[in-house]
Amino acid sequence: MSQEQAQPAIRTANVSVVDYATLAQGGDCGALIEAAFGPDGLGILAVANVPDIEVRRARCLPLAFKVATLSDEVKQKYELGSAYYSFGWSHGKESLQGKPDFSKGSYYNNPRTNRPTEDEHLMTTFPTMYHPNIWPTDEVPDLESAFMSLGQLIIDTGLLVAKQCDAYVEIGESSQILTGGILQATPHAVRGPQVTGVNRETLAVFMSVEHDEPMRVPDTMDPHAAGQTTHLPAGVPSLLSRWNNSMLFHEFTAQTHKAYYDLQHQH
Secondary structure, X not given: OOOOOOOOOOOOOOXXXXXXXXXXXXXXXXXXXXXXXXXXXXXXXXXXXXXXXXXXXXXXXXXXXXXXXXXXXXXXXXXXXXXXXXXXXXXXXXXEOXXXXXXOEEEEOOOOOOOOOOOHHHHHHOHHXXXXXXXXXXXXXXHHHHHHHHHHHHHHHHHHHHHHHHHOOOOOHHHHHHOOOXXXXXXXXXXXXXXXXXXXXXXXXXXXXXXXXXXXOOXXXXXXXXXXXXXXXXOOOOHHHOOOOOXXXXXXXXXXXXXXXXXXXXX
């Protein structure tokens, strides 16, 4: 008889959900925030019943497939390698374990404004943050308005969540650093389906601090302890390998981009 190997116990948890109206009215969501982002939380807070979200999503996400199926020659016109592909089209540029990731294509832009600054020095020095948006206007003319409309709604909703967190979102590494590790960044990945002919479209909006914000833990906290990361998937560079307590945000961002994008050139 073969002895069946004991399987590790799998802990389940519910995703915390808050209604948009509760956020908009400034209701107390402290218990939900703690359940979502506290020590036993998943690091996820879902917002239900966001006004107009279904209409804007239906306008935007199908256009992702249109962009992805443009010819490679056309898509290359909208790449920006000098900014680590942080604007425009990106496919197979990010690396994990030294191998390019061809499982997803991304189209990056700033959903708040097409041109975040008129300062040419900032645009040249920090292109990953201040480059003007890039749009495939000739090929997919509706993308700009649909992308900006949905993105701005997500930002507005995220700000309502941030106000609740301030009184007491996925939580990122900047929050982990600035809180001295009290908030923990959430390792995450998307698993593809085990069948062909299926694609997934999402619009992810990342909210970050200004480029010159010090990435420093509170004075009473230990930077090394604050930067600890556990349960990272194989090949994901640790926070401490990309950050130190004297960095500004743009320096931390540059090290993170190098860790993910430069690896493909080292093998």
